Amino acid sequence: MSTSVCLAVVGAGSRGTNYARLAVRAGAVVSSVAEPDPERRRLFAEEFALSEDRVFLTWEHLVAAPKVEDAVVIATQDRAHAEPAIAFAEAGYDILLEKPIAPTEEEAARIVGAVEATGVIMAVGHVMRYSDYTRELKALLDDGTIGRIVSVEHLEPIGWWHFAHSYVRGNWRNEASSSSMLMAKSSHDLDWLSYIVGRSVQRISSFGGLYWFTPKNKPVQAANRCIDCPLQKTCAYSATAIYEGFLEDPSFRVWPLGVLTPNPTRETVQEALENGPYGECVYNGQNDVADHQVVTLEFDDGATASFTAVAFTQLEFRKTRVFGTMGSIDGDGQHLTILDFATGETKTIDTMPSGGASAADGHGGADGRLVEAFLHAVASRDASALSSVRESFESHQLVWAAEQARERGEVVSL
Numbered sequence: 001m002s003t004s005v006c007l008a009v010v011g012a013g014s015r016g017t018n019y020a021r022l023a024v025r026a027g028a029v030v031s032s033v034a035e036p037d038p039e040r041r042r043l044f045a046e047e048f049a050l051s052e053d054r055v056f057l058t059w060e061h062l063v064a065a066p067k068v069e070d071a072v073v074i075a076t077q078d079r080a081h082a083e084p085a086i087a088f089a090e091a092g093y094d095i096l097l098e099k100p101i102a103p104t105e106e107e108a109a110r111i112v113g114a115v116e117a118t119g120v121i122m123a124v125g126h127v128m129r130y131s132d133y134t135r136e137l138k139a140l141l142d143d144g145t146i147g148r149i150v151s152v153e154h155l156e157p158i159g160w161w162h163f164a165h166s167y168v169r170g171n172w173r174n175e176a177s178s179s180s181m182l183m184a185k186s187s188h189d190l191d192w193l194s195y196i197v198g199r200s201v202q203r204i205s206s207f208g209g210l211y212w213f214t215p216k217n218k219p220v221q222a223a224n225r226c227i228d229c230p231l232q233k234t235c236a237y238s239a240t241a242i243y244e245g246f247l248e249d250p251s252f253r254v255w256p257l258g259v260l261t262p263n264p265t266r267e268t269v270q271e272a273l274e275n276g277p278y279g280e281c282v283y284n285g286q287n288d289v290a291d292h293q294v295v296t297l298e299f300d301d302g303a304t305a306s307f308t309a310v311a312f313t314q315l316e317f318r319k320t321r322v323f324g325t326m327g328s329i330d331g332d333g334q335h336l337t338i339l340d341f342a343t344g345e346t347k348t349i350d351t352m353p354s355g356g357a358s359a360a361d362g363h364g365g366a367d368g369r370l371v372e373a374f375l376h377a378v379a380s381r382d383a384s385a386l387s388s389v390r391e392s393f394e395s396h397q398l399v400w401a402a403e404q405a406r407e408r409g410e411v412v413s414l
Contacts, residue, residue, distance in 0.1 A: 004027075004028075004029075004379065005023075005027075005028045005029070005070050005071060005375045005378045005379050006028070006029045006030075006031050006068065006069045006070050006071075007020070007023055007028055007029065007030050007031070007032075007069055007070070007071050007072065007073060008030075008031065008032035008033070008034070008054075008062060008069040008071075008072040008073070008093070009030060009032070009033045009034070009035075009044070009072070009073045009075065010033075010034045010035075010059045010062065010072060010073065010074045010075065010076060010084055010088075011034075011035060011073075011074065011075035011076040011077075011098075012033050012035035012037070012040045012041060012043075012044035012075075013040065013075060013258075013259070014254050014255040014256075014258050014259055014359065015075040015098050015125070015359070016035075016044075016073055016075030016098075017044060017047075017254060017258070018254060018255070018359070018362070018367060019073045019075065019096060019098075019125075019367070019371055020044070020048060020073065022362070022367055022368045022371040022372075023073075023371050023375060024048070025368070026368070026371055026372050026375055027375070028375050030048045030050070031048075031050065031051075031054055031068060031069055032050065032054040032055070032056065032062055032065075032068070032069060033045060033048070033050060033054070033055055033056065033062075034056040034057070034058055034059045034061065034062040035056075035057075036057055036058060037262065039262040039263065040262045041055060041057070043262055043263065054068075059074075059076070059083075059084040059087070059088075060087075063084070063087045063088055063091050063093075067091060067092065067093070069093065070093070070094060070378050071093055071094035071095065071096065071121075071374075071378050072088045072093045072094075072095055072096070073095075073096045073098075074088070074095060074096070074097045074098065075098045076098075077171060077178065078100060078102070078103050078172070078178045078179045078183075078184060079102075079103055079177065079178060079179070081097060081098075081100075081101065081102045081107070081111065082102050082107040082108075082110055082111055085097055085101075085102075085111045085114070085115075085122075086110060086111060086114040089111075089114040089115050089117075089118045089120050089122070090114060090118060092118065092120065093120060094120050094121040094122065094374075094377075094378045095115070095120060095121070095122040095123070096122075096123050096125065096370075096371070096374050097111075097122060097123070097124050097125065098124075098125040099124050099125040099126055099187055099188065099392075100124075100179060100183050100184065100187045100396060100399075101124055101389075101392060101393060101396055103178065103179035103180075103183055105396070105397070105400055108393055108396055109393070111389075112389050112390065112393045115389050116389065116390075121374075121377050121378060121381075121383045121386070122389045123370065123373070123374045123377070123383075123386045123387070124387070124389065124392040125370065126187070126188055126191045126192070126370075126387065126392060126395070127188070127363050127366035127367050127369070127370045128188045128189070128191070128192045128318075128363070128366055129191065129192060129195055129370075129387055130366050130369035130370040130373055131351075131353065131363070131364055131365060131366035131369060132351045132352070132353065132365065132369070133317075133331070133333060133334065133336070133351040133353060133364065134192065134195075134196070134366075136336060136349060136351050137196060137320075137322075137329065137331060137336055138195070138196055140329065140336065140338065141196060141197075141198070141322065141324075141329075142198070144326075145324075145326075145327065145329075145338060146322065146323075146324030146325070146326050146327035146328055146329055146338065146339075147324040147325030147326030147327065148303075148324060148325045148326075149197055149303050149322060149323070149324050150303055150304075150323050150324060150325060151303060151304045151305065151306075151322075151323045152193060152196070152197060152303075152304075152305035152306070152320065152321070152322050152323070153305075153306055153320065153321040153323075154189060154192075154193060154305065154306065154307045154308070154318065154319070154320045154321075155307075155308050155310075155318060155319040155320070156185070156186055156189055156307070156308065156309040156310070156318050157310065157313035157314060157315065157316045157318070157319070158185065158309060158310060158311050158313065158315065159311070159313055159314055159315025159316070159358075160236060160237070160311060160312055160313065160314075161237070161242045161315070162256075162311075162315045162358070163291060163311035164213075164237045164239075164242070164282050164311075165242070165256050165259075165278070166184075166185075166256075167181055167184075167185070167287060167289050167291070167311070168213045168237075168282045168286070168287045169239070169277050169278045169279075169280055169282065169286070169287075170259065170277070170278070171259075172184040172185070172289065173286060173287035173288070173289060174286070174287060174288055174289070175288055175289055178289075180289060180290070180399070180403050181289040181290045181291070181293065181309070182206075182290070182293055182295070182309065182399050182402060182403060183396070183399045183400075183403075184289075185309060186293075186307070186309045186399075187395065187396060187399050189307055189309070189318070190295065190297075190307065190395055190398040190399055190402070191387075191391075191392065191395035191396075191398075193297065193305050193307060194394075194395050194398065195387070195391075195395075196322070197299055197303060197305065199299035199300055199301055199303060200299065200300045200414075201297050201298070201299055201300075201398055201414055202298050202299060202300045202413065202414060203297075203298040203411055203412065203413050203414065204295065204296065204297055204298070204398060204401045204402050204405055204411070204412050204414065205295070205296045205402075205405045205410075205411045205412070206293060206294065206295045206296070206402040206403070206405045206406035207293070207294050207406060208290045208292050208293030208294055208309075208406060209290050209291075209292070209293075209406075210287070210288060210289065210290055210291055211291050211292055212291055212311075212312070213282050213283060213287055213291055214283065214285060215283055215284065215285045217283055218281065218283030218284070219231060219235075219283075222235075222281055222283060223281065224280065224281055224284060225273070225274070225279050225280060225281065226238050226239040226240050226273065226279055226280075226281060227239070227240055227270075227273050227274055227279055229281065237282045239273055239278055239279050239280075240273060240279075243256075243257065243260065243269055243272075243273065243278070244266075244269070247264070247265075247266055247269060251360050251361065252360050254360065255358070255359040255360045256359075256360070257269060259278070260272040260273075260276065260278045290309075290406075291310075291311040291312075292308075292309065292310045292311060292312070293308070293309050293310075293406070294306065294307070294308050295307040295308075295402045297398070315357060315358055316333070316357055317332055317333020317334060317353075317356075317357040317364060318331075318333055318357075319331070319332055319333070326340070326341055326342065327339050327340045327341050327342075333353065333357060333364060334350060334351055334352070334353050334364075335348050335349065335350055335351070336348065336349045336351065337349075353365050353366075354368070373385045373386055374386065397414070398414075401414055
């Protein structure tokens with residue numbers, strides 16, 4: 001793809017940097033950054049050869065400067081989405097906003113209102129919609145390959161070390177400062193389920209919570225930091241074992257190692273484990289978000305879906321089974337195996353994702369597909385390949401309803 005789109009980036013962490021690299025690879029130009037961390041700001045400016053007058057400490061400085069870009073990538077923390085998104089929409093920037101739109105319905109509604117009022121293009125980082133795997137599955141379902149959809153079974157295997165990294169030690173460990181696990185991690189999945197089924201959700205229920213990562217489960221010998229712990233060689237959640245193992249693979253430099261330190265080396269990672277949150281014991285009680293959750297959906301035609309997100313797995317692609325009136329499809333993130341009830345025959349399609357399931361691998365190529373679709377929309381002024389901001393908001397409403405159902409122990413009607 002070739003494009004002359006010029007981008008600014010707000011938030012030069014792992015997601016912002018990844019989107020910038022993918023945009024440049026697709027032919028765009030990155031010309032500005034706003035990032036409060038001085039080392040991340042410096043490294044980003046060097047990598048993308050930014051002029052000094054286009055390197056900003058805050059998004060407020062960037063949006064107040066003369067507008068030279070077509071669009072902006074906003075990859076700040078969840079609770080810092082609303083104000084920059086609204087300001088850049090009002091300044092006429094098209095926006096690629098990392099998911100979620102915002103943790104609260106009020107903030108998300110303000111963003112959607114600003115986008116719709118100004119007419120700018122906005123894509124939300126629900127990358128799962130854009131993968132080749134999803135496109136193939138959606139085409140099969142829309143073509144009636146298995147008849148009418150009756151039920152869907154969907155699993156998100158978060159991965160034990162990924163959960164410990166992001167939701168126990170990391171930025172999304174505390175709901176008050178970020179969002180619920182379901183919003184931060186699995187708004188992808190409820191958006192994806194509503195997209196592939198193609199129906200409106202009528203009722204929703206949910207169960208789950210924080211099961212394992214609590215002080216009551218801390219071994220008596222465990223220290224407060226892994227680096228001081230006598231169990232660090234045998235504990236599954238040992239920060240020293242997890243992060244030192246990633247040092248041997250350059251693909252993990254941006255994520256997860258780049259979250260610990262802007263310039264990952266053995267020495268800087270060691271320092272982060274000695275002094276930062278990523279070296280803390282997972283049983284210290286610094287987290288409060290759910291480590292397992294089940295959501296059940298009933299669609300307006302009576303079809304159903306169940307979704308499970310769970311920490312205690314390998315980090316893998318999502319697993320999905322779709323049950324139709326004339327057949328079924330089993331998917332593992334790469335392969336789609338179709339059973340035809342009439343003939344008894346099965347056929348397997350290999351969608352050949354580029355890379356693995358993690359952010360380090362671009363979510364199997366889905367990150368790149370989203371960036372390409374966004375750049376095309378900006379350049380052509382045709383956003384038909386993007387999910388609309390209204391669709392994204394409605395899928396967020398499923399998350400808020402599921403959390404209401406889980407917290408109150410009720411079935412929520414929409």
